[in-house]
Amino acid sequence: MTELQDTARRLLDEGAVRVVIGWEGGRLGARPAFVTSAADCDRLIFDTRCVHNLATFLNPRRSQVAGLGKAAVVVKGCDAKAVAGLLREAQLERDGVVLIGVRCGGVVGEPSALEPPALTAENVSSRCWGCDVREPGSVDVLVGEARPEPPVTAALDERVAALDALSPAERLAFWTKEFSRCTQCYACRQACPLCFCERCIVEKTEPQWIETSPHPRGNFAWNLTRAQHLAGRCVGCGECERACPVGIPLGLINRKLQQVVYELYGYTVSEDPTVPAPIGAYATDDTQDFIR
Amino acid sequence: MSAVDHPQRSGERAPGDGERASAEFEPRITAFVCNWCTYTGADLAGTSRLHMASNVRIIRLPCTGRIDHVFIVKAFERGADGVIVSGCHPADCHYTAGNYHARRRFGVFRELLSFLGVEPDRLTFSWVSASEGGKWADVVNGTVERVRRLGPFDAYHGLAGAATPADDPFASYETAAAGSDESATKASAGGAS
Numbered sequence: 001m002t003e004l005q006d007t008a009r010r011l012l013d014e015g016a017v018r019v020v021i022g023w024e025g026g027r028l029g030a031r032p033a034f035v036t037s038a039a040d041c042d043r044l045i046f047d048t049r050c051v052h053n054l055a056t057f058l059n060p061r062r063s064q065v066a067g068l069g070k071a072a073v074v075v076k077g078c079d080a081k082a083v084a085g086l087l088r089e090a091q092l093e094r095d096g097v098v099l100i101g102v103r104c105g106g107v108v109g110e111p112s113a114l115e116p117p118a119l120t121a122e123n124v125s126s127r128c129w130g131c132d133v134r135e136p137g138s139v140d141v142l143v144g145e146a147r148p149e150p151p152v153t154a155a156l157d158e159r160v161a162a163l164d165a166l167s168p169a170e171r172l173a174f175w176t177k178e179f180s181r182c183t184q185c186y187a188c189r190q191a192c193p194l195c196f197c198e199r200c201i202v203e204k205t206e207p208q209w210i211e212t213s214p215h216p217r218g219n220f221a222w223n224l225t226r227a228q229h230l231a232g233r234c235v236g237c238g239e240c241e242r243a244c245p246v247g248i249p250l251g252l253i254n255r256k257l258q259q260v261v262y263e264l265y266g267y268t269v270s271e272d273p274t275v276p277a278p279i280g281a282y283a284t285d286d287t288q289d290f291i292r
Numbered sequence: 293m294s295a296v297d298h299p300q301r302s303g304e305r306a307p308g309d310g311e312r313a314s315a316e317f318e319p320r321i322t323a324f325v326c327n328w329c330t331y332t333g334a335d336l337a338g339t340s341r342l343h344m345a346s347n348v349r350i351i352r353l354p355c356t357g358r359i360d361h362v363f364i365v366k367a368f369e370r371g372a373d374g375v376i377v378s379g380c381h382p383a384d385c386h387y388t389a390g391n392y393h394a395r396r397r398f399g400v401f402r403e404l405l406s407f408l409g410v411e412p413d414r415l416t417f418s419w420v421s422a423s424e425g426g427k428w429a430d431v432v433n434g435t436v437e438r439v440r441r442l443g444p445f446d447a448y449h450g451l452a453g454a455a456t457p458a459d460d461p462f463a464s465y466e467t468a469a470a471g472s473d474e475s476a477t478k479a480s481a482g483g484a485s
Contacts, residue, residue, distance in 0.1 A: 163407065172409025172447050201362065209362040211369075217451040221365050224408060228361050231400045253407065260403040265396065279400065282392035284382065290402055291395065292418040292431060 003143040004074065007100055009041040011072050017098050018069025021057050023050040029111025032057070036068065046074065046102045046144060047116035051109075051125065053237040055082035055193040058092055072098035072140075076107070077133025080271055081235035082193035084138070087273035089233075091196055094273075101139030106131070106150025109242075121151045126251055127238030129153050137271050156255045163252065175220070181246035182219040184212055188226060188250055191243035194233050201225060227253045232261040232278035235269050319373040319439040321348040321432075324359045326379035328386040329421045336425035344429040345436040348376065355379065357390025361401045364415070368448050374414045374439035376431065381419040391419075413438045414445065 008020040012035070022044040024033035029049035035041055054073050057065045065071070075083060083099060086092040106119050106128035117123060128150040135142060163171055186202070189195040202210045202222055210225060211218030226240075227250075234254045241251040261267045264287055265278040325331045331352045337344065353359055356379030364375050377398060385391040398417055406412045416435040420428045 168406065168409045168411045169447060170409070171407065175408045176451065209366065215452060217369055220408070220448075220451055221362070221369065224365060224404065225362060227404055228401055231404065253404070256407045257400065257404060260400055264399050264403075279396055280393070282389065282396050284392065286392065286395055287399065288382070288395055290399060290412075290417055292416060292434070 004046055004100065004102065005041045005044050007141050007143055008035060008044055008072065009038045011098060011100075012036075012038040012041065016070075017072040019065075020044070020072045020074070020100075021054050021065070022046070022074040022100075023052065023054075025114070029108075029113060034065070034068065044074070046104075048106065048108050048119055049111035049113065049116050050076070051107045051111055051239075051242060053079045053082055053191070053193050053239045055079045055086065056191060056239070058083065058086055058097060059193070059196045060091055061196060061198055070096065070098075072100055074100045074102055075136050075139060076102055076104040077131060077136045077271075078127060078235055078237040079193075080133070080136035080139060081269055082237060084271050084273045085194050085233055085235060085269075085277075086196070088275075088277060089194075089196075098141075099136075099139040101136035101142045103135050103142070103144040103147050105134065105147025119151050121153050124151050124153045125238060126153060126156050126241075127236055129156050133271070138273075156251060157259070159249075160252055160256050160259065163256075175223075176216055178248050179219040179223055180216055182223065182248060183214045183246065184219065184222055185245065187243040187245060188240035191239040192230070193237070193239070194230060194235070195226070201229075223248070223250075223253070226250075227257060230254065231257045232265075232267060233269070234258065317440055317444055319347050319436055319444070320371055321374045321376060321435055321439060322367040322372040323348050323350045323376035323378065323432075324353055324356075324363055324367075325350055325376070325420075326356050326358075326386075326391075327352050327354050329380035329384060329419075330378040330428065332422035333420040333424045333428045336422065337428045338425075340425050342425055342429045344432045347436050348432050355385065355387050355390035356394035357385075357387065359394060361397070364401075368410075368414075368445060369452075371449060373442075373445045374416070374435055376416045376418065376435055378416075378418045378420050378428075378431065381421055384421060410448065411442055413442055 008022065011017045011020060018036065020035045022033050022035065023030040023046060024043040025045055030045060032052050032054060033043055035044060055075065058073060060066055080101060087094055107125050108117055108119065108123045109125040131150065134147060189200060202212060210221045234257065236254060236258060238251050241249060244250060261278045267278040325334065334350060356377060359377055367375050379391050379394065380386065382391060402412060402415060416431060418431045420431060
């Protein structure tokens with residue numbers, strides 16, 4: 001932890017960056033912190049409560065953050081993939097940001113404690129299931145001691161498979177019930193590091209493609225569209241699901257789409273920004289079994 | 293029957309044919325087609341006097357690459373029981389690669405819709421070239437047949453709280469708006485004369 005604080009202090013002292021975006025302790029676990037002076041670097045922490053994907057603050061349209069000046073951002077493995085997504089889609093210049101990678105062995109699902117809890121199969125976040133990134137690559141500085149693998153949790157894939165086994169009518173009933181709680185607050189969109197459109201399709205009114213009143217038809221169209229727009233881009237950081245105030249299991253949809261793009265196009269989301277995303281690229285011999 | 297009368301086609305409702313129509317469900321199909329291949333192919337099917345189900349309403353777009361998934365969602369919202377998306381064969385795209393992009397997008401979208409509970413048979417994707425009028429007729433008939441078997445898409449139409457598209461709360465609004473437009477036109481025409 002002192003290594004992280006020292007690195008932040010050095011970057012600010014040298015004038016390499018104007019702000020370090022990291023985590024600090026808060027009343028409900030950890031919270032994002034924007035440190036602009038070297039004296040404040042003692043606030044920075046990294047432990048199992050640091051769930052937030054800070055790459056979301058690198059969205060160039062977040063003018064309040066961009067207005068702070070050049071940033072250094074602390075990234076876990078999943079966050080580094082999100083930064084790669086922003087680089088891949090030309091939202092960011094690599095030398096416009098300093099990445100401080102932290103070695104991560106998983107985070108909790110619901111941070112609430114004042115002390116970092118030890119990870120168990122019960123409290124570990126579902127996003128950590130199958131995560132193979134103990135050390136984020138392509139960062140400028142790597143800090144922290146090596147961490148063990150996160151504990152094995154109830155596999156997201158098993159829940160996806162259970163839904164796949166249902167009939168279409170049962171699945172529609174399941175999702176209609178889940179989406180019926182949606183109020184279209186767009187917390188999922190705001191938390192997502194890759195939902196960066198200046199004007200989201202849901203805000204387009206002429207024509208209005210997605211009904212914004214929170215009734216089941218508009219909710220279905222919104223959640224469907226959010227998922228489709230993230231197909232092959234979602235890094236599986238799980239922030240949309242955590243941000244959702246009504247607990248819609250968005251992680252299931254995101255995981256399903258990760259499986260689909262892997263099965264159809266052999267693509268897994270990558271830390272390398274030069275690997276093109278599957279939607280927006282194509283191959284002339286793509287599968288077309290579904291086309292008559 | 294006079295010489296100009298059409299023969300009765302499948303899916304067409306004659307006046308006074310209410311009992312037959314209610315006995316057999318007639319699906320409403322929306323087709324999003326590309327201007328260069330499938331639209332021309334459908335035109336060829338028509339000029340060749342091929343008989344096919346008349347349940348399909350065609351929406352012509354420049355390219356399958358122009359077909360956003362929200363078009364399909366909108367079609368279901370507005371009462372479609374099935375959707376056809378059709379365009380140029382691979383390597384035939386007027387814009388070089390539009391259909392390749394569409395193929396990737398719809399490959400994923402189809403799986404997503406299925407995961408959320410929409411039967412994949414309600415969606416038909418096909419390549420129909422400008423010379424394949426017969427294939428277009430087959431695609432239309434096949435889709436109508438599959439959707440007829442699945443029945444009306446009340447599960448989706450009912451999401452708005454309305455049991456059937458006929459109960460669409462906006463339907464009366466739109467009829468009223470259309471009516472007032474018409475009367476406004478009449479009024480202005482009357483004023484000019």
